[in-house]
Amino acid sequence: MAGLHELRFTEEKPLLRGQDTELEHxxxxxxxxxxxxxxxxxxxxxxxxxxxxxxxxxxxxxAILTYHDVGLNHKLCFNTFFNFEDMQEITKHFVVCHVxxxxxxxxxxxxxxxxxxxxMDQLAAMLPxxxxxxGFKYVIGIGVGAGAYVLAKFALIFPDLVEGxxxxxxxxxxxxxxxxxxxxxxGLTSSLPDTVLSHLFSQEELVSNTELVQSYRQxxxxxxxxxxxxxxxxMYNSRRDLDINRPGTVPNAKTLRCPVMLVVGDxxxxxxxxxxxxxxxxxxxxxxxxxxxxxxxxxxxxxxKLTEAFKYFLQGMxxxxxxxxxxxxxxxxxxxxxxxxxxxxxxxxxxASSVDGNHPRACTHSESSEAMGQINHTMEVSC
Numbered sequence: 001m002a003g004l005h006e007l008r009f010t011e012e013k014p015l016l017r018g019q020d021t022e023l024e025h026x027x028x029x030x031x032x033x034x035x036x037x038x039x040x041x042x043x044x045x046x047x048x049x050x051x052x053x054x055x056x057x058x059x060x061x062x063a064i065l066t067y068h069d070v071g072l073n074h075k076l077c078f079n080t081f082f083n084f085e086d087m088q089e090i091t092k093h094f095v096v097c098h099v100x101x102x103x104x105x106x107x108x109x110x111x112x113x114x115x116x117x118x119x120m121d122q123l124a125a126m127l128p129x130x131x132x133x134x135g136f137k138y139v140i141g142i143g144v145g146a147g148a149y150v151l152a153k154f155a156l157i158f159p160d161l162v163e164g165x166x167x168x169x170x171x172x173x174x175x176x177x178x179x180x181x182x183x184x185x186x187g188l189t190s191s192l193p194d195t196v197l198s199h200l201f202s203q204e205e206l207v208s209n210t211e212l213v214q215s216y217r218q219x220x221x222x223x224x225x226x227x228x229x230x231x232x233x234x235m236y237n238s239r240r241d242l243d244i245n246r247p248g249t250v251p252n253a254k255t256l257r258c259p260v261m262l263v264v265g266d267x268x269x270x271x272x273x274x275x276x277x278x279x280x281x282x283x284x285x286x287x288x289x290x291x292x293x294x295x296x297x298x299x300x301x302x303x304x305k306l307t308e309a310f311k312y313f314l315q316g317m318x319x320x321x322x323x324x325x326x327x328x329x330x331x332x333x334x335x336x337x338x339x340x341x342x343x344x345x346x347x348x349x350x351x352a353s354s355v356d357g358n359h360p361r362a363c364t365h366s367e368s369s370e371a372m373g374q375i376n377h378t379m380e381v382s383c
Contacts, residue, residue: 042133044126046118050105055095057135061319062163063095065130065139067147069169070236071196071220071229073105074098077144081299087307090314097139099130101147103228110227117231120146120239124153131161140314142166144299145199145270146236152256153242159257164317166310168263168298171273172242172280192230193221201296202267209295244280255280261287261313263306265294287313 037052052074057063068077078098081087102118103111111117118126127150131139140163143151148170155162190198197206197217206213220229245253260281264274271290278288289309294302 040133042130044129046122046126047102049102049126049130050100050108051097051130052100053095053097053134055092057095057137058093060137061094062138062140063097063131063134063136064091065097065099065127065136065141065151067099067141067143067150068101068104069145069147069200070101070232071193071200071224072144073100073224075106076216076219076223077147078142078299081303081306084303084307087303087310090307090311094140095134095136097130097134097136099127101150101232104224104232106223108225108228110225111231115231117235119235120149121153121157123150124157127151127154128158128161136161138163140164140166140317142168142310143170144168144297145170146232149236149239149242152244155256155258156243156254162258164259164261164313165256166261166263166313167274167277169265169268169270169274169296170262170277171270172244172277173273174238174240191221192226192233193217196220196229196233199269202269204267205295212301242277242280244277246280247282255282257282257285259285259287259313259317261289261309263289263291263298263309265296265298265301266290266292268294268296268298270296287316 037054040051040053042049042051066074066078068074082091082096100108101123103109130136138161141151141155143149143165145168148167149172151162151165152167152170152172155165194217197213197220200216201209201213244255247253247255262274262278262281264271268274274288278286291298291302291305294305298306
């Protein structure tokens with residue numbers, strides 16, 4: 001395929017039934033370092049947002065801001081990924097901010113009858129209040145499913161606030177009448193947790209990966225307020241198409257201006273939507289990562305692969321992680337040193353100079369041209 005580069009990661013075994021016994025317990029989704037996180041309820045034009053944050057803004061570095069999928073909250077969606085050892089080596093050099101959609105956090109009060117849940121556009125319009133509250137200059141967004149849609153909409157409305165996006169399982173299309181009717185019928189014949197599970201997991205996963213699915217069924221049914229979840233679910237299924245088109249395909253095409261990494265598992269129910277989203281983005285700054293053996297929740301089943309891809313993504317934007325590969329050294333990963341490079345979104349990975357420090361940019365094992373290519377091409381990655 002012309003203009004595409006292939007990137008292969010060292011294979012890691014997928015999460016198999018019985019392999020990760022931690023997922024059988026509810027405390028799996030609670031970080032061992034929860035004391036490092038601070039909770040905030042932030043006033044926005046469309047109501048309160050529950051946010052948890054670790055660290056403080058560091059110079060000109062962006063904050064990492066996450067938004068979870070429908071049916072989940074920040075813990076259910078991201079704790080496995082952000083608690084992964086190599087990911088912690090990266091994120092300790094950034095302030096990390098997890099956003100919970102209204103009423104979706106653990107212990108949230110139930111919304112009153114007649115409450116109007118914010119639209120998807122309004123959910124995106126709530127995020128500048130978070131950025132302003134903490135004094136972020138810009139953010140790198142990591143979103144899954146509904147959260148990916150919200151962050152993409154946020155980047156379209158407020159492009160100057162977004163440095164980059166990692167969008168997992170994004171569907172840029174609104175629901176058609178047939179899809180809407182199928183969703184309504186499913187809601188009549190299935191419980192809400194089961195309906196949400198069919199959004200999160202493929203049919204193959206629902207049948208074969210029973211322990212993982214059962215764990216999430218229990219958590220969705222017990223941790224997230226069901227009335228509030230139904231409101232979020234209804235609003236997500238009422239979304240409109242993202243107003244994006246690849247530059248040059250239509251007059252005055254609008255698309256995401258920042259670097260984007262699209263991620264989807266090879267068995268994910270969102271696979272077709274992510275492929276279509278890729279076709280609508282600018283190939284100059286888009287990476288398409290299709291992950292083998294990861295299913296609908298790659299950040300849960302393959303956190304190691306996703307961490308490695310995220311490290312490459314940061315390097316492509318000019319943030320370099322001096323991390324020693326444990327597979328090469330046989331030892332623990334030493335402290336990372338994140339250095340911000342010249343702010344250029346079209347420069348190759350092998351050239352740039354530091355603006356946050358005096359370290360010249362060296363071409364390391366993990367950022368070699370053989371491994372990464374250059375960022376001014378779309379990369380379809382199969383790993």
